[in-house]
Amino acid sequence: MERVAREALQRQLERLADGDRDAFHPVFVRLWPLLRGFAARCLPREEVEDAAQEALLRVFARAAEFDRRRDALSWVLGIAAYEIRTVRQRRRRRREHPEHALADRPDAGRSPEEIAVAADLERALGEALATLRPADAETLLAYARGERPDLPGPTFRKRVERALGRLRSAWRLNHDRR
Amino acid sequence: MTVAEENLAARARAAYEGGRLRWALGRAAVATALSAVALIGCPSQAAPAACAAALGVLVAACFWRGGAWARGARLGFAAGLAPCLLPAAARAAHACYSSLCLAMPAICVAAGVAAGLLLGWLGPRLRGHDDRRFWLAAASAVVLAGATGCLAAGLAGLGGMALGLLAGAAAPVIAARAA
Numbered sequence: 634m635e636r637v638a639r640e641a642l643q644r645q646l647e648r649l650a651d652g653d654r655d656a657f658h659p660v661f662v663r664l665w666p667l668l669r670g671f672a673a674r675c676l677p678r679e680e681v682e683d684a685a686q687e688a689l690l691r692v693f694a695r696a697a698e699f700d701r702r703r704d705a706l707s708w709v710l711g712i713a714a715y716e717i718r719t720v721r722q723r724r725r726r727r728r729e730h731p732e733h734a735l736a737d738r739p740d741a742g743r744s745p746e747e748i749a750v751a752a753d754l755e756r757a758l759g760e761a762l763a764t765l766r767p768a769d770a771e772t773l774l775a776y777a778r779g780e781r782p783d784l785p786g787p788t789f790r791k792r793v794e795r796a797l798g799r800l801r802s803a804w805r806l807n808h809d810r811r
Numbered sequence: 812m813t814v815a816e817e818n819l820a821a822r823a824r825a826a827y828e829g830g831r832l833r834w835a836l837g838r839a840a841v842a843t844a845l846s847a848v849a850l851i852g853c854p855s856q857a858a859p860a861a862c863a864a865a866l867g868v869l870v871a872a873c874f875w876r877g878g879a880w881a882r883g884a885r886l887g888f889a890a891g892l893a894p895c896l897l898p899a900a901a902r903a904a905h906a907c908y909s910s911l912c913l914a915m916p917a918i919c920v921a922a923g924v925a926a927g928l929l930l931g932w933l934g935p936r937l938r939g940h941d942d943r944r945f946w947l948a949a950a951s952a953v954v955l956a957g958a959t960g961c962l963a964a965g966l967a968g969l970g971g972m973a974l975g976l977l978a979g980a981a982a983p984v985i986a987a988r989a990a
Contacts, residue, residue, distance in 0.1 A: 649827070652877010657827065661820050686819060693823045694830030697877075 638663070643705040650699040660696075664689060668713050675717045684720045688713040761803040769796035835874035842888055842956075843867035849895045849960040852902040859962045866891075866955040873948045879939040883948030886937060890929040890949070891956025894922035894972045898960045915964035916971040922960070923972035926953055927979020935987075 642663055648656035665685075672685040692712050699708060762770050772792045775782055781789060812820065846863045850856050866888070873884035901918050930949060939945050953976065961968035 652831070652875075652881060657824060658820075661823055665816070665819070686822075689819070689823055690826040693827040696827055697831040697834040 639706050642709075646696065646699055646705040646709075647701045649696045650701065652697075657693075661689075661693075664692060664709060667709070668692075671710060671713050672717055675714075676720060680720055680724070684717050685713075687720070688716040691716055757804070761800055764803045764806075765796065765799055769799055772796045773800065831877070832871075832875050835871045838874050839867045839871035842870045845892070846895050846956055846959045849899045849963070851899055853899070853963040855963070859959045862955050862959040862962060866952065866959060869948075869951055869955060873952070879942040879945040880948045882937060882939050883945035884952045886930065886934055886945075887949035887952025888956055890926040890933075891953040893925040893929075894919060894953075894957030894976075895960035897922040898963055898968065902963075915961075916967040919957075919961040919964055919968040919971040920975040923957060923975020923977075924979035925975075926957060926972075927976040928982060929979075930976075931980040931983035935983075 642660070645656045645660045645663065649660050668688045669681060669685040672681045672688065676684055692709050695712065699705070762773065765773075769792075772782075772789075773796045776789075776793045776796075784792075843863055843866060846866055847860075850859055850863070853859055870884050870888060873880040897918055898915055901914065930953060934940050934946070934949060937945075954973075957972045957976065958969055961972040964971070
């Protein structure tokens with residue numbers, strides 16, 4: 634951001650913090666593209682818009698707390714960075730607990746073709762799982778069910794990663810054969 | 812602006828007003844709690860409690876609105892702390908033993924003078940002091956905060972505080988004109 638634009642943002646945010654409602658529109662027009670660009674640098678495209686909107690709403694909700702001695706741009710980007718971190722954490726949690734992600738998914742009536750493809754994939758996955766060592770299969774099933782065996786977290790994660798690697802290899806092998 | 816952006820701007824505006832109101836209510840709660848200290852040991856608490864509640868509402872409204880209103884209310888509340896808390900301090904120091912305390916109106920006059928001096932000296936040095944809304948908010952806040960403390964001494968306490976306030980506020984103005 635250029636120095637002039639940065640100084641303008643500082644002045645406008647100070648006015649907004651002071652309760653001057655006329656400063657709302659200029660701050661909005663300045664911040665929206667800035668936050669969208671910032672989110673685009675840190676998140677995949679499909680999550681940019683939502684994260685930028687959340688960050689923008691949070692900035693405006695906290696505008697009254699803005700301290701004029703602070704740098705406006707750093708303050709805004711600090712809030713945006715926190716929001717982006719929250720989005721990332723939410724995504725990571727969704728990945729760690731896939732059953733939640735499945736439960737959240739709307740039940741769009743699947744076509745017979747989709748059901749057949751899903752059944753095929755399920756069978757192929759079962760075959761690939763069957764080629765794994767029982768310990769690896771158990772680890773993956775426990776992970777899929779969201780269960781945690783009596784192991785330290787990092788050890789369990791490593792086992793899951795190793796088992797997933799072997800599953801991928803088995804999957805590739807089966808599909809190459811076909 | 813596109814329709815989506817207009818929609819987002821409306822949500823941002825609502826978030827701003829909501830956040831501002833929460834922020835103002837937090838400050839009003841602190842102001843009310845501080846002025847409620849004046850109720851400790853107060854023989855009749857109803858009227859001072861009503862003043863403390865009214866002060867909370869005033870501070871919340873002024874801080875939510877912002878600008879000259881907020882700056883005036885901040886100064887008025889700070890100045891009003893003297894007449895608000897001095898009578899309670901006098902009671903705590905056992906300067907008064909009964910509900911009828913002859914020293915209390917004098918304490919309220921002195922506290923009013925201190926509050927008036929602070930208003931008259933600091934007010935003209937603050938940003939936005941030439942705005943009528945600034946002085947309206949400051950006067951309302953100082954009277955309500957002072958009344959919370961001085962109403963314990965009855966109408967004599969309230970009148971004493973008002974006289975002291977006027978005298979204290981007039982002194983810096985007269986001094987400035989004379990200079």
